[in-house]
Amino acid sequence: MAQAREGRDIQGIPWEEIEINRESYRQTRLEQYKNHGNAQSEEVPENLRNLVWATSKHDVYLMSNYSVLHRSSLTHIKSEVLNLSGHVAPTEEHYGSNMEGFSQIRVSTLAVKDNLLVAGGFNGELICKHLNRPGISYCTRTTRDDNAVTNAVEIYTTRSGAVHFLASNNDCEVRDFDMENYHLSDHWHLSWPPNHTSLSPDCSTLIVVGDDPDGILMDFRTGMKIATLRGHLDHSFASAWHPNGVTFATGNQDKTCRIWDSRKLSKSVDTLKGEIGAVRSIKYTSDGRFMAMAESADFVRIFDVESGYEKEQQIDFFGEVSGISFSPDTEALFIGVWDRTYGGLIEFRRRREYSYLDAL
DSSP states (O other), rough: OOOHHHOOOOTOGGGGGGGHHHHHHHHHHHHHHHOOOOOOOSSSSSSSSOOOOESSSSSSEEEEEEEEEEEEEETTTEEEEOOOEEEEESSSTTTTOOTTOOEEEEEEEEETTTEEEEEEEETSEEEEEESSSSSOOOEEEEEOOOOOEEEEEEEEETTTSSSSEEEEETTEEEEEETTTTEEEEEEEEEEEHHHHHHHTSSOOOOEEEESSSEEEEEEETTTOHHHEEOOSSSSSEEEETTSSSSSEEEEESEEEEEEEHHHBOOSEEEEEEOOOSOOOEEETTTSSSSEEESSEEEEEEEEEEEGTTEEEEEEEEEEEEEEEEEEESSEEEEEEOOOOSEEEEEEETTTEEEEEEEEE
């Protein structure tokens, strides 16, 4: 930690005390890291990609084992928000909620926005907690399908001001939940499992990507397909709308992020290449000036959108990426990092200041 503060290593790794230097280990890592493609039978052991959320420039929520933690970079205090290691049951009664609850939920994805926290599980569980209320508000299991993992959750506010969230599950369904009335308000069935969705800023158009090289763009009001997104070579795991509601990005197992213009969808307008693995998370700043692209491990790149994605800042570390999130004021990017030794959270400031906030 002291080395990180002195700027010697972003993670505080004591290279002078081990038998290999950073440059040599980086080269070995690049040569030996295995990027899992859909043609391979071996599965990725954990679904690490959407487990970090910043709600302010100081407040970050992230997973550690069975706990959802809140970390303040201002006070350096870490507190447990939700413990899912034992029995979990709702403290409020709502139609469709599983009042018996669940036990030992392994969280596969997470979303936090406007005091609502939604955690998705590997067996299709959804746990909803309002951060300004005690207990859990709503529990449900989306499906009894054998392959029911919740791949992604997106919280959004409708034009009328109601809070909803979208859940993408491996049973080939995307579901829309209304948190005003606590019920499933709509759902769409696909021919392949969706890994991620992104709703346009005006709530009119939905990007859906998943276990197919082609993604789709659909009319969110009618559920009708608008276009097929062709160009990627493998399964996709990430998507994001630019705040202008015109351009958007998709991230794929083929180590690329493609930029699209919704007015001309015959092909992507740009392709950004990764270094070591699949592009598993994409985030734009709220002002649209920057885009962050996280690979499955070791690399996060920040692109200057106004320069046409040409200017780039690379953040280089060691470990699997569990998620990335910009603070709402766009000043900070938080990166969740996990490996056997150095699990924790990296904070990157726009002034190019790094700090390794925590070791979990």
